[in-house]
Amino acid sequence: MVPAEFFARWDCGAHARYPVAQKAMPSYYVIGDDGNRYGPADLGTLQQWIIEKRLTPETQLQDSESGDRMGAATVPGLNFSGSSSTVQSQGATGTMFQAGATAQENNPYSKTPGGSPYYRQGGGTQNYGQVGFPADKGVGITIIVLSSCGLLAAGIIILGGGAMASMGGSLNGRNAQELSTGGLGVAAVGGILLVTTLISMAAGIGVMKSAKWGFILGAVIYGLSLLGNLVRVNIIGLVIAGSLFTYCVLRLTGKQGPKPV
Numbered sequence: 532m533v534p535a536e537f538f539a540r541w542d543c544g545a546h547a548r549y550p551v552a553q554k555a556m557p558s559y560y561v562i563g564d565d566g567n568r569y570g571p572a573d574l575g576t577l578q579q580w581i582i583e584k585r586l587t588p589e590t591q592l593q594d595s596e597s598g599d600r601m602g603a604a605t606v607p608g609l610n611f612s613g614s615s616s617t618v619q620s621q622g623a624t625g626t627m628f629q630a631g632a633t634a635q636e637n638n639p640y641s642k643t644p645g646g647s648p649y650y651r652q653g654g655g656t657q658n659y660g661q662v663g664f665p666a667d668k669g670v671g672i673t674i675i676v677l678s679s680c681g682l683l684a685a686g687i688i689i690l691g692g693g694a695m696a697s698m699g700g701s702l703n704g705r706n707a708q709e710l711s712t713g714g715l716g717v718a719a720v721g722g723i724l725l726v727t728t729l730i731s732m733a734a735g736i737g738v739m740k741s742a743k744w745g746f747i748l749g750a751v752i753y754g755l756s757l758l759g760n761l762v763r764v765n766i767i768g769l770v771i772a773g774s775l776f777t778y779c780v781l782r783l784t785g786k787q788g789p790k791p792v
Contacts, residue, residue: 559606562591564741566664566788571595574608581611591789664741664788670778671739674749677771678735681728685721692718727752738779743791749779 559577560570570593572580580586581603588604588611603609695714699707731752737745753776760768781787 558595559592560595562593562789564789568593577609581609667741668739671735674735674738674775675732678728678732681724685725685728688721688724689718692721741791746779746783746791750776750783753779
């Protein structure tokens, strides 16, 4: 059956009428902060959301036909120069919806207080919450667990070094002095490990919240850890540190889920 849209326009010539297909207007999906896809919506709808500050120039859009992704600022027809900017709506306004009913019901980004589903970028006059990239929670918990093990190890090292220094102080002779000095050195190493572990734990909390500062801390801490394990040729350490460092870098660059804010 030929669709009705095919007959939307007619060449009203004197002898014959020929159906002319109407060109489809461009529409785009919005890639949300939670990594989910919303839409599609036409240019008129997207421009209205720009005015309402639901979209920013950095918001990622996906062409509904080609599947190509791009920043909203690069889409022809969208204007971010002022809050009063408008474009001619091409086609029906349409309703923004999220693929997957379950995800839509559980995602506060997809609903306003009135219950109408649409995409809302954080930072408008009202903010209904930020939903993190799903994998961030698991990675953040992993970092916190590893950090907890580091805290335990740091405590043992500090206590051991303190015991050595105390033992050396209670003895006499050259060996006692060396024991005391060595104990202080061991305790200092434990102190450095303690500080590093606390920073790592903070990074884990930030990653769980999909916060940009958490990924920056994680990239720095696990980048240094990667180098240290490389020098020591610690294979297990290389795998763990390398995986976490790579994840933090991919998230910061937006190659793994949306860019954190």
